[in-house]
Amino acid sequence: MYSSVAGCYDAFQDAMTRTATNEESVARARGRRVPTSTVSGVPVNALYGPADLEGVDLDSTLGSPGQPPYTRGIHAEMYRTRGWTMRQFSGFGTAKDTNARFRYLLDHGQTGLSVAFHLPTLMGVDSDHPMSEGEVGKCGVAIDSLQDMETLFKGIPLDRISTSMTTNAPAPILWAMYLAVAEKQGVDWRRLSGTIQNDLLKEYIAQKTYIFPPRPSMSMIVDTFEFAARRVPRWNTISISGYHIREAGATALQELAFTLYDGIEYVQWARRRGLEVDAFAPRLSFFFNAHNDLFEEVAKYRAARKVWHRVMRERFGAADPRSMRLRFHAQTAGCSLTAQQPHNNIVRTAIQALAAVLGGTQSLHTNSLDETLALPTEHAARVALQTQQILAEETGVTRMADPLGGSYYLERLTLDMEEGCWDYFRRLDDMGGMVAAIEQGFPQREIQDAAYTYQKAIETNEKVIVGVNDFQIRDETPIDILTIDDSAAERQKAALLALRERRDAGRVETARATLADAARSGANIMEPVLDCVRAYATLGEICDTLRDVHGVYEEPAF
Amino acid sequence: MTGDRRIRVLVAKPGLDGHDRGAKVIARAFRDAGFEVIYTGLRRTAEQIVNAALQEDVDVIGISVLSGAHMTLCPKIMERVREAKLDDVLVVVGGIVPDEDVASLKECGVREVFGPGASMRNIVDYVRENVR
Numbered sequence: 256m257y258s259s260v261a262g263c264y265d266a267f268q269d270a271m272t273r274t275a276t277n278e279e280s281v282a283r284a285r286g287r288r289v290p291t292s293t294v295s296g297v298p299v300n301a302l303y304g305p306a307d308l309e310g311v312d313l314d315s316t317l318g319s320p321g322q323p324p325y326t327r328g329i330h331a332e333m334y335r336t337r338g339w340t341m342r343q344f345s346g347f348g349t350a351k352d353t354n355a356r357f358r359y360l361l362d363h364g365q366t367g368l369s370v371a372f373h374l375p376t377l378m379g380v381d382s383d384h385p386m387s388e389g390e391v392g393k394c395g396v397a398i399d400s401l402q403d404m405e406t407l408f409k410g411i412p413l414d415r416i417s418t419s420m421t422t423n424a425p426a427p428i429l430w431a432m433y434l435a436v437a438e439k440q441g442v443d444w445r446r447l448s449g450t451i452q453n454d455l456l457k458e459y460i461a462q463k464t465y466i467f468p469p470r471p472s473m474s475m476i477v478d479t480f481e482f483a484a485r486r487v488p489r490w491n492t493i494s495i496s497g498y499h500i501r502e503a504g505a506t507a508l509q510e511l512a513f514t515l516y517d518g519i520e521y522v523q524w525a526r527r528r529g530l531e532v533d534a535f536a537p538r539l540s541f542f543f544n545a546h547n548d549l550f551e552e553v554a555k556y557r558a559a560r561k562v563w564h565r566v567m568r569e570r571f572g573a574a575d576p577r578s579m580r581l582r583f584h585a586q587t588a589g590c591s592l593t594a595q596q597p598h599n600n601i602v603r604t605a606i607q608a609l610a611a612v613l614g615g616t617q618s619l620h621t622n623s624l625d626e627t628l629a630l631p632t633e634h635a636a637r638v639a640l641q642t643q644q645i646l647a648e649e650t651g652v653t654r655m656a657d658p659l660g661g662s663y664y665l666e667r668l669t670l671d672m673e674e675g676c677w678d679y680f681r682r683l684d685d686m687g688g689m690v691a692a693i694e695q696g697f698p699q700r701e702i703q704d705a706a707y708t709y710q711k712a713i714e715t716n717e718k719v720i721v722g723v724n725d726f727q728i729r730d731e732t733p734i735d736i737l738t739i740d741d742s743a744a745e746r747q748k749a750a751l752l753a754l755r756e757r758r759d760a761g762r763v764e765t766a767r768a769t770l771a772d773a774a775r776s777g778a779n780i781m782e783p784v785l786d787c788v789r790a791y792a793t794l795g796e797i798c799d800t801l802r803d804v805h806g807v808y809e810e811p812a813f
Numbered sequence: 814m815t816g817d818r819r820i821r822v823l824v825a826k827p828g829l830d831g832h833d834r835g836a837k838v839i840a841r842a843f844r845d846a847g848f849e850v851i852y853t854g855l856r857r858t859a860e861q862i863v864n865a866a867l868q869e870d871v872d873v874i875g876i877s878v879l880s881g882a883h884m885t886l887c888p889k890i891m892e893r894v895r896e897a898k899l900d901d902v903l904v905v906v907g908g909i910v911p912d913e914d915v916a917s918l919k920e921c922g923v924r925e926v927f928g929p930g931a932s933m934r935n936i937v938d939y940v941r942e943n944v945r
Contacts, residue, residue, distance in 0.1 A: 374828075374829040374830065374880055374882075375829060377829075378829045378856075380829075385858075386828070386829055386856070386858070387829070388882075388885055389828065389882035389884065389885025389886055390828060390829050390880060390881075390882045390885075393880065393881045393882060394880055394881060458831075462831055462832070463831030463832070463833060463855055464831050465831075502834070503833075503834050504834050504838075590834075592929075593929065593930055594928050594929040594930055595930050627909065627929045628909065628911055629881065629909070629911055630881075703837050703838075703841075706834050706837065706838055707837075707838055707841050707842075710838050710842075710933060711933075713932075714932055714933055714934055720930070722930075723930040724932070733912055736911055738911075739881075809854065810854065810855065812852065812854070
């Protein structure tokens with residue numbers, strides 16, 4: 256940015272003089288009381304020692320990496336033998352725009368894709384629906400029909416890559432479109448690998464991108480488990496997500512407990528359908544947040560593996576080790592980033608990514624510094640990816656499994672996190688499970704309370720956010736941000752109109768009627784959805800058919 | 814000012830965006846400040862929002878948008894606000910709004926925009942001082 260050392264120095268002087276509150280800040284920092292609780296508000300002692308682990312049998316509570324209860328990681332040598340996947344989430348504009356970006360990424364050595372869909376697709380409405388105005392191509396790529404999905408993966412052999420699709424309420428439909436593209440490419444479904452997020456419980460709890468009420472949603476999710484077990488065995492049918500629960504304001508413990516309990520709920524519904532636990536449980540995967548409090552986060556991931564192992568073995572009688580091994584993806588915490596002094600976000604993201612790696616994540620997305628302002632620019636996205644590359648290549652944290660294992664503090668935190676989980680599980684069991692708890696508004700209220708408590712702690716300066724409630728600077732220089740123009744929306748709507756005229760309308764109507772019958776009767780909807788998709792019924796039309804049968808969900812006021 | 818009457822605020826979520834952490838937190842801060850708060854729920858159209866403002870006879874509409882669609886959604890709401898002759902109602906926006914969009918939002922009648930990091934106290938104070 257600056258062409259000389261002198262230029263740098265001038266800029267530094269300039270920044271110092273602009274730091275109007277500098278002197279007061281320094282004075283305050285000297286007399287500052289160090290926070291005595293974690294980001295989640297858990298009190299912490301000044302020192303931890305053997306007394307904190309008295310009576311704990313570390314051998315059995317930890318095990319070895321790659322061995323039950325997997326506290327220390329799911330592989331014996333962790334990143335020595337298998338690095339984490341650097342999977343950056345992307346999507347914007349039309350399918351053609353995103354296809355070009357995907358091919359660029361693949362040409363540069365990326366092996367996995369991660370698709371971000373725009374809000375209309377996530378909400379099951381077409382790009383020309385009145386509610387879509389202003390949203391087309393903004394937060395992700397616009398997909399209205401199989402035609403768009405064909406364009407999205409044009410020239411990309413689906414048997415050679417893995418694809419993660421962040422979609423929930425319409426997950427069976429978008430997955431069906433992907434399967435239909437594979438058919439057209441002549442790729443055997445048994446060779447496909449990838450993930451659909453497909454986790455509706457966390458939508459009712461936190462992110463609120465739901466369409467149908469909880470019970471029919473659960474049924475559709477089990478449909479995908481059942482279909483994958485028979486036809487697409489390498490597909491991860493769900494990514495049970497704590498990320499959004501944390502972003503909505505939950506504590507680390509709430510994120511962990513609600514997410515794992517969501518997992519329990521899915522297993523229960525699948526078993527009620529008559530599925531054998533080991534037939535689908537190996538394909539369950541998890542997705543956690545990586546927030547600022549390094550040790551608390553590492554404890555969370557370790558406790559997650561240990562608790563899930565016990566749940567699957569004791570509660571569900573799983574026998575296949577793969578059913579008991581919790582695999583997860585992590586993403587750094589978007590909610591921790593600041594619009595003020597946005598370059599500081601690079602540092603926050605690096606520390607959060609470090610926590611995920613020390614906690615043994617299988618894949619990672621690092622956020623860009625400008626994400627509190629807009630979608631990332633290419634430069635910001637590259638810095639985010641290179642943050643992961645620096646961690647992997649330069650810091651040495653990949654040399655051994657579970658490097659923090661045995662720390663008095665970390666082991667105490669891990670045990671407390673686990674205990675907290677069992678407490679929440681008992682309360683949720685008493686309520687009759689997660690669907691019932693959601694209907695009563697329990698997790699929603701817990702999270703709203705935590706979000707408000709956190710915000711109040713910032714307002715009273717009990718928690719300091721650098722650049723927001725302390726160490727502010729005046730006259731910040733704005734950074735360049737990405738803007739997405741509205742021409743994508745026009746192109747998308749024109750293509751949709753042409754498709755509606757070109758396709759066989761009779762075939763669409765027959766396929767939709769068959770789907771409605773299946774949905775009404777409680778039969779698995781995957782085959783009828785595939786037929787709708789092959790007939791080029793649009794996503795909005797297919798969702799409308801399901802809306803007619805199941806109705807839509809309106810959140811009660813809590 | 815509204816005399817002895819408590820300030821009535823409509824917290825509104827337009828568009829397809831479901832991110833409601835900010836809306837819920839600010840609704841609670843308003844309640845704690847002694848305001849009457851009505852929350853629209855998610856995914857409301859401009860018509861629904863302005864009808865709710867009319868029916869509830871509010872002094873303030875607080876619009877929360879995090880999806881990037883604010884430049885489409887907010888002008889539409891302001892158009893309806895004018896049609897309904899709610900010129901006395903103070904309209905503020907919170908969410909992910911780039912600096913360069915703030916001026917255009919103000920031009921169409923939004924009085925203030927609160928971005929990431931805005932404090933609840935400042936927002937409450939602003940409403941108290943500016944409500945008619």
